[in-house]
Amino acid sequence: MGTQATKSVVGHYVDGEWVDGDGTEVFESENPATGESLATFRRGTEGDVDAALEAAADAAEEWRALSYVDRAEYLWNVYHELRERTDELGEIVTKECGKEISEGNADVVEAAHMVEWAAGNARHPHGDVVPSEIAGKDSYMRRKPRGVVGCITPWNFPVAIPFWHMAIALVEGNTVVWKPAEQTPWCGQVVAEMIEDAGVPDGVFNMVQGYGDAGAAIVDDPRVDTVLFTGSAEVGHEIAGKAGPEPGKLAACEMGGKNGIVITEHADVDVAVHAAVMSSFKTTGQRCVSSERLIVHTDVYEEFTDRFVALAEDVAVGDPLAEETFMGPAIEADHREKIRRHNELAIEEGGEVLVDRYDLEEEEIPEGHADGHWVGPFVYGIEHDSGLRCLREECFGPHVAVIEYEGDIERAVEIHNDTPYGLAGAIVSEDYRQLNYFRDHAELGLAYANLPCIGAEIQLPFGGVKKSGNGYPSAREAIEAVTERTAWTLNNETDIEMAQGLSADITTRDE
Numbered sequence: 089m090g091t092q093a094t095k096s097v098v099g100h101y102v103d104g105e106w107v108d109g110d111g112t113e114v115f116e117s118e119n120p121a122t123g124e125s126l127a128t129f130r131r132g133t134e135g136d137v138d139a140a141l142e143a144a145a146d147a148a149e150e151w152r153a154l155s156y157v158d159r160a161e162y163l164w165n166v167y168h169e170l171r172e173r174t175d176e177l178g179e180i181v182t183k184e185c186g187k188e189i190s191e192g193n194a195d196v197v198e199a200a201h202m203v204e205w206a207a208g209n210a211r212h213p214h215g216d217v218v219p220s221e222i223a224g225k226d227s228y229m230r231r232k233p234r235g236v237v238g239c240i241t242p243w244n245f246p247v248a249i250p251f252w253h254m255a256i257a258l259v260e261g262n263t264v265v266w267k268p269a270e271q272t273p274w275c276g277q278v279v280a281e282m283i284e285d286a287g288v289p290d291g292v293f294n295m296v297q298g299y300g301d302a303g304a305a306i307v308d309d310p311r312v313d314t315v316l317f318t319g320s321a322e323v324g325h326e327i328a329g330k331a332g333p334e335p336g337k338l339a340a341c342e343m344g345g346k347n348g349i350v351i352t353e354h355a356d357v358d359v360a361v362h363a364a365v366m367s368s369f370k371t372t373g374q375r376c377v378s379s380e381r382l383i384v385h386t387d388v389y390e391e392f393t394d395r396f397v398a399l400a401e402d403v404a405v406g407d408p409l410a411e412e413t414f415m416g417p418a419i420e421a422d423h424r425e426k427i428r429r430h431n432e433l434a435i436e437e438g439g440e441v442l443v444d445r446y447d448l449e450e451e452e453i454p455e456g457h458a459d460g461h462w463v464g465p466f467v468y469g470i471e472h473d474s475g476l477r478c479l480r481e482e483c484f485g486p487h488v489a490v491i492e493y494e495g496d497i498e499r500a501v502e503i504h505n506d507t508p509y510g511l512a513g514a515i516v517s518e519d520y521r522q523l524n525y526f527r528d529h530a531e532l533g534l535a536y537a538n539l540p541c542i543g544a545e546i547q548l549p550f551g552g553v554k555k556s557g558n559g560y561p562s563a564r565e566a567i568e569a570v571t572e573r574t575a576w577t578l579n580n581e582t583d584i585e586m587a588q589g590l591s592a593d594i595t596t597r598d599e
Contacts, residue, residue: 098273099130100297101280103143104290109136115299117274120186120417121408123459129273132298137265137305140294144236144263145311147291152233152261160210160259163203165286170200170247177247177278179409184272185243186416186461187371188408198248202546205563206255221588224581231571233261234338235313238306240327242319243269243419244374250279252546253316256566258293265294265312267303269319271419307331307339314570315339318376321482321509321555328558340569342550342557344482345511347541348381350500350526354519355388359538361395363516364488366540369403369465372415373486374423376556377512377534377542380483382490383472383503389492393442393469396490400443400465407454418461418485427485431466434478434489439468442490472503480507497522498529505531511552514541533557 099108111133117126151159170177178193187195216229239253246269254264268276280295296302300323307315307327317327317339324341331339349367351360367379384392408416418424431446445464453462465486472479472491479489493500497517504513504526512534515526523537533552534544544550550562584592 097128097130098277098297100132100136100140101284101293101295102136102140103147103294104284107139109133109139109296111136115270115273117184117272118420119183119460120419121183121454121460122457123461126184127274127277129277129297132267132296132302134301134305136296136298137302137309140265140296141236141306141309141311143291143294144265147289148233148235148263151263151289151292154261156210156214156259156261159261160207162286162288163207163255163259166282167200167203167207169282169285170196170203174200177275180278181247181272181275182408182416184274185246186408186419187244188413188416189411191371192408195245195248198245198546199251202248202251202562203255205546206259210259218575220577222585224579224585226578226580228576228578230574230576231260231567232574234570234572235262236311237262237264237570238309238312238315239264239266240303240306240315240317240319241266241268243271244371244376246272246275247279249318250276252550252562252566253318254293256563257314257316257570258288260567260570262314262570263292263294265296265306267296267298267306270297270299273297310334313337315341316566316569317341318343320344324557325555338569340558340566342376342552343511343555344376344484345378345509345552345556346381346480346482346507347377347379347509347512347532348383348504348507349379349513349541350497350504350515350517351382351384351388351392352497352500352515352517352519352522353385353387354522355385355392355516356518356538357388357392357395360388360392360516361399363514363538363540364396365399365403367514367542368488369400369415369486370540370542372418372463373488374419374484375542376484377544378484379514379541380488381479381504381507382488383500384490384492385500386492386494393490397442397467400467400488401445403465405445405448405452405462405464407457410454415464415486418463421461423485424461424463427463427466427483427487430478430481430483430485430487433481434466434468434470434487437470437476437478439470439478439489441466441468443467472506474506482509497525501526501529505529508555509552510554511556512536512541514539
């Protein structure tokens with residue numbers, strides 16, 4: 089496999105084989121920077137999902153019977169492939185989802201880190217010895233796999249996030265059925281090839297390419313014990329609503345955000361500007377943790393805004409394969425149109441346009457890339473108002489509000505929390521009391537101080553509160569979603585003695 093996509097039609101990976109499936113429809117993977125087709129893939133059907141789930145269910149007992157270490161050995165093979173082929177796969181990520189090349193490579197490195205963590209954790213202690221009230225008893229907490237895990241992942245991290253889900257699920261003894269995002273099926277194909285090359289037993293890992301109907305078939309099937317989802321709030325809440333009422337089924341969903349950065353009167357403005365540009369425009373604003381709100385104290389508002397606007401006017405939008413590029417294209421034409429609608433909404437609701445590079449100048453578009461989905465930064469100043477849709481609805485693009493505030497850190501955090509989301513956020517301040525107040529009172533799952541609100545590390549929880557999610561599909565927290573805990577108590581004595589003073593005497597009618 090190389091960085092030139094296959095010209096043949098690619099199918100699904102089910103029960104250890106590449107199959108065409110029972111559908112006849114196909115779809116294209118498109119390079120968002122050029123508009124060209126990269127490869128053609130078969131669109132999965134309910135029948136294809138059924139076959140994958142049957143394979144996963146059949147393989148579950150034998151896979152869970154292996155030791156942690158034996159299961160992890162397969163993942164170490166994947167880890168070495170990811171490390172050895174970072175540049176190659178990073179270029180595929182960039183070609184298929186439009187992230188500039190350092191981000192494409194970082195996506196693969198992040199995947200390797202997650203596999204390393206999951207495989208390494210196999211040799212770490214598992215479970216807990218819990219002191220019993222009764223001296224003659226030993227009590228333990230043990231974990232066992234939940235069974236079949238359905239993984240549904242987004243296009244913006246097409247290698248890293250699948251391994252957030254699947255590496256831990258597999259090492260913990262579950263089998264997997266995965267649906268990659270329809271925008272990045274080539275990355276999905278490569279990941280499946282790596283797992284196949286690692287020798288993972290047939291049926292333990294399965295992949296079905298396709299659209300939302302294939303994902304819905306995974307969610308709805310009673311053979312799926314856990315659903316791990318990363319994507320939009322709309323889809324995530326639908327999944328949680330379906331899985332929640334079903335006995336024994338669990339959905340861990342990490343969703344979007346309307347993330348904010350608080351820049352106080354005690355901010356280092358150099359740090360603030362740098363953090364804001366990274367948070368708002370890296371990945372063309374197409375991260376669930378990207379910042380769309382900058383909440384700036386009046387004392388530093390003018391200096392910060394002037395400098396932020398100057399950089400937003402000048403950040404390099406261009407060919408994502410070029411090292412000098414800071415921002416690549418939007419993922420697809422429909423998403424570019426969505427960004428336009430959000431920009432127009434901000435103007436309709438009273439925003440003062442400070443930067444509008446939505447339609448790039450002709451000379452900014454790289455030669456040979458005229459059919460790409462190009463979009464530049466959009467920045468507007470606006471007064472905070474709880475009723476404004478532009479300050480509450482996620483755009484998922486380079487669309488940023490600058491909000492001036494007066495008063496103390498309590499007021500800044502009040503504005504920050506005035507959104508239905510609660511995923512990521514940051515504060516820039518040299519006052520440790522302000523930092524600690526933000527840490528303790530900001531309603532979010534990922535908090536940063538004097539940093540961008542992007543750049544999570546895999547060993548930390550990743551997820552949010554409120555509309556942003558009900559799960560943390562990374563590292564230790566993902567283990568909670570893919571395992572069941574069993575409290576195991578063993579009596580070492582010949583007599584039975586109960587806790588809480590409960591009598592163990594058995595009396596009869598004659599007594």
